[in-house]
Amino acid sequence: MKNLLIATAVLFLAACAKTPDWDYDKSADFSNYKTFSWVPNASLTKNVANYQISPLMEKRVREAVNAELEKSGMQLVDVAQADVLINYHASVDTKIDVDTFNVGYGARWNYWGMGYNTQTTTREYEVGTLILDVVDRASNQLVWRGAKEGRLQKNQSPEKRTEVIKETVANILSNFPPQSVKQ
Template sequence: MKNLLIATAVLFLAACAKTPDWDYDKSADFSNYKTFAWVQDASLTKNTTNYQISPLMEKRVRDAVNTELTNMGMQLSEITQADVLINYHASVDTKIDVDTFNTGYSARWNYWGMGYNTQTTTREYEVGTLIVDVVDRASNQLVWRGAKEGRLRKNQSPEARTDAITKTVADILSNFPPDKQ
């Protein structure tokens, strides 16, 4: 039974893994970007009522973005001195998963009839999307956007939530600056 639960959990996590989505301005010269700052009114919690998008989650996302960009050689600076401004958005959508499968086939010869037994199950779950924007401060134009969505999990420890955000932000920023070929 334990092995079945582990196998199910592994398949569940693999099915939920999504690759990030990126878009960028091909005319932007990303080699000029050395410093960054946050957009003045950037907020994850604005315009949302989902309990998982909280000031605690917002701090985790900001810390993860700051760490990733710093590890790339960029430096956090004052908004008036930054080459690029970072903005972010989050949304939560409810999705429904429907599975239908045949559980059996039967035929009776002593009277007319045959048929399939069909079982349908539905599950409702929440999917969160995190979007990170990079805006050229001088032109005030969006030059890069990365996003990733994934199934939200409830009843996680603060450590597990921090780990999930750190991995998600690292995935999103793995193509920043873009490799223009």
């Protein structure tokens, strides 16, 4: 029974997962982009003080992005030969979840009045956001941005962290290059 409850909770959380957010320059010709490289000073850990964003996590993100872009036919090359440069950012925010519900209703005749009890619970949790930028190297202009946020989980194995990063990056890059929108 406990496993069923846990499985149901996991499915519910997965169903509530945020979909990625994309934005891109409609005037950019994405069919010209065949090669990529990383922005030379790109760093996931810069200006972020959170134990989950570490050089280990940075390596996982880079490997996942490289694999996804290569899967879509792009080739990792030196910065000087790249059509586009990849940059990335991460942030961690603390959010609060508040639930209020009635836990009972009662009437007392030995005292005048009726009423109900209300219970409020609060939970603090961390939400991480991963942002991937694609910059046209020739013009040095941002042509595509994708982002996804999700609730951070503590006490995960390195294998689980790698799996989550691969899924997140694949999800973000699922619209790169952007699919034409039918009006």
